[in-house]
Amino acid sequence: MLIKLLIFAICGWALFKLITNDSRKKAEKKEKKMEKQVATGDMVKDPVCGAYVSLDQEIRIRDGEQIHRFCSYECRDKYLTQLEKNGREIPAESKEEA
Structure with a gap:
């Protein structure tokens, strides 16, 4: 009985280590992908x-020649x-929305 319990615990x-390691690898892969997109200017x-947003983000405003992109309307x-x-x-016509 004790051996079965020990085998079950092991x-x-x-299984716990496999699951947590897999989620850690996915998080690292996602972070590397984002770093690559930031480095390439995407x-x-x-x-x-301070959140990173895509260049095709729809929430943006134009300030002269510069375009600011935002993660949310807030x-x-x-x-x-x-x-x-x-x-x-900022003039109203410079506020670009999709």
């Missing part, structure tokens, strides 16, 4: 929260509010 521990950093609105507090305003 099998459970081995992703840019959200100026408000971040975009925070950015615009911050500009207004600093005495700047």
Whole structure:
């Protein structure tokens, strides 16, 4: 009885290690993919929260020649509010939305 319990515990521990190692490898692979996209310029950093967003992100505004991309409308609105507090305003036609 004790040997069966010991074998069951060892099998459970081995299965747990296999599952957690697999999820760790997937997370590392996803992180490497994102780093590659950032390095090649396919992703840019959200100026408000620091999240990385794709160049084809639909939430963006144009500030002169520069285009800012945002992860959410909330971040975009925070950015615009911050500009207004600093005495700047982006014209309505420069606010690009899809």
